[in-house]
Amino acid sequence: MKTVMVVDDQPNIRHLVDIALRKDGRRILTVESGERAIEVAVSDPPDLIIMDVMMPGGMDGFQAIEILKSNPATCACPVLVITAKSQDAEKRRSEQVGAEGYMAKPFKLTALVDLVERLLN
Numbered sequence: 001m002k003t004v005m006v007v008d009d010q011p012n013i014r015h016l017v018d019i020a021l022r023k024d025g026r027r028i029l030t031v032e033s034g035e036r037a038i039e040v041a042v043s044d045p046p047d048l049i050i051m052d053v054m055m056p057g058g059m060d061g062f063q064a065i066e067i068l069k070s071n072p073a074t075c076a077c078p079v080l081v082i083t084a085k086s087q088d089a090e091k092r093r094s095e096q097v098g099a100e101g102y103m104a105k106p107f108k109l110t111a112l113v114d115l116v117e118r119l120l121n
Contacts, residue, residue, distance in 0.1 A: 002120050003027040003044070007037040007061065008052040008082070013105075017050060020109040021116060033057050034064030041074045048119055050112075051099070053083040053090065062097050069098040078119045082107065 004026050006017045014030040022028050029046060031037050033055055041049065049068065053061040061081065068074040078100040083090055086104030094102045101115055 001025060001027050002048070003029060003046040004116065004120075005029040005031065005037060005041060005046040005049045007031050007034065007049060007055075007064070009033065009055040010052075013052070013082075016109065017112065020113055024113070024117075034059035034061055034067075037064050038067055038071075038074075041068055041077065042071060045074055045077060047077065048116060049077055049079045050116070051079055051081055053081060053085060053094075062093055065094075065097040065099055080115060080119060082112075 004021055006014050006028060008014050009032050018028045018030055029040060031040055051061040051065055055061060065079050080101035080103065081094040081099045082103045082105055084105040091102050101119055103112060103115060
């Protein structure tokens with residue numbers, strides 16, 4: 001069973017993504033911050049991380065990805081960035097920090113599921 005971590009400060013986004021991805025028998029971990037994502041991913045490495053960029057607190061999604069990609073326990077885990085900022089600069093920054101995928105909000109759940117499938121296989 002594949003494990004996907006969903007990192008987003010918005011509970012409704014975490015819930016929707018959880019429902020959409022759980023249908024295919026995946027284990028879904030949901031967390032609300034980059035700091036918490038790092039804690040959970042190091043102790044229970046997922047097969048994929050879906051990371052929001054803009055989150056309250058001291059760490060944004062890009063900073064969390066940089067830390068995850070520099071940690072031997074989590075560096076091989078693919079990351080899919082989801083963000084409400086659908087600008088070229090955001091996409092380039094996603095690539096710079098090592099994310100394997102990028103999707104702008106709002107997104108279609110079917111497109112998300114398809115991209116998750118590709119990143120997990």
